[in-house]
Amino acid sequence: MQPAVRTNLTTSATESLRAEIVSGRWGVGERVPNEAVLSDLLAVSRGTVREAVRVLVSQGLLDTRQGSGTYVRSTVDASAALDRVRRTGLRDQWEARAALDLEAARLAALRRTPADIKRMRQLLAERGSVADGGSEAFIQRDLAFHKSVVAASGNKAMMELYDFFTVAITETIHATIDGELPEPDQQAHAAILDAIAAGDPDGAVAAVHAFMAPVLAQFERLLSQ
The missing domain is CATH 1.20.120.530 (GntR ligand-binding domain-like)
Structure with a gap:
């Protein structure tokens, strides 16, 4: 996974995560790494990761489950x-x-x-x-x-x-x-x-x-x- 560039961290983090999901790095129904791990992989703050996840949830690619984590809902990028x-x-x-x-x-x-x-x-x-x-x-x-x-x-x-x-x-x-x-x-x-x-x-x-x-x-x- 490529670190997020510094021009627009949330957008960059979102696109990096989207690319990983669409490529099949994590299958449908699979739990993605937690905020701390994603923060290290993308070289951004946990807050930026949280915003990126929120965007991908709204687009139907991820699903957050209270007390359980974040899971892949779809690997099809509807926006594309x-x-x-x-x-x-x-x-x-x-x-x-x-x-x-x-x-x-x-x-x-x-x-x-x-x-x-x-x-x-x-x-x-x-x-x-x-x-x-x-x-x-x-x-x-x-x-x-x-x-x-x-x-x-x-x-x-x-x-x-x-x-x-x-x-x-x-x-x-x-x-x-x-x-x-x-x-x-x-x-x-x-x-x-x-x-x-x-x-x-x-x-x-x-x-x-x-x-x-x-x-x-x-x-x-x-x-x-």
Whole structure:
């Protein structure tokens, strides 16, 4: 393990620990050395080690257990994966979003509760347009509606994935409202909600297909030019 450089000790210590975890130095479920040992290895104070561990806990790589120690929770660096997602093409991001939205809508139609429907209707009514407060506010309202559909699916893993892809998904929304791609209108959004409310999983899937089709078709036209 490389000692932390002195420019930014917490950041350097965090990255050194992250590299060791991702490389598999300690396996999932394995206890990592205590603060004193890590402090010596990194040549930093225990306080700096504590801050680095706190960062890696928040990112899902480590897990602290009261009275027991710190353990490896995952060797997959989600932050690096998100950076790779952000470097993919816009079409790839839209197709990934479409896959998530399709399955979320299908499951939501099977599992939605009256409270879910009420929440989705409220968010759809509040979605409005870009003219209502500008593009950034509109994107947040639009994303809130789509996340409510995912929440109604009852699939916690899918909800985590959607949160993971939020940055990339936000960029796809930017692309539509900035004029690069056709923005699905309020009616297209309402069709998804209506199918979910009716408990029609096939209809929900069809509505999402119709929602995404103009955008994906535009990608194909742009790429064929």
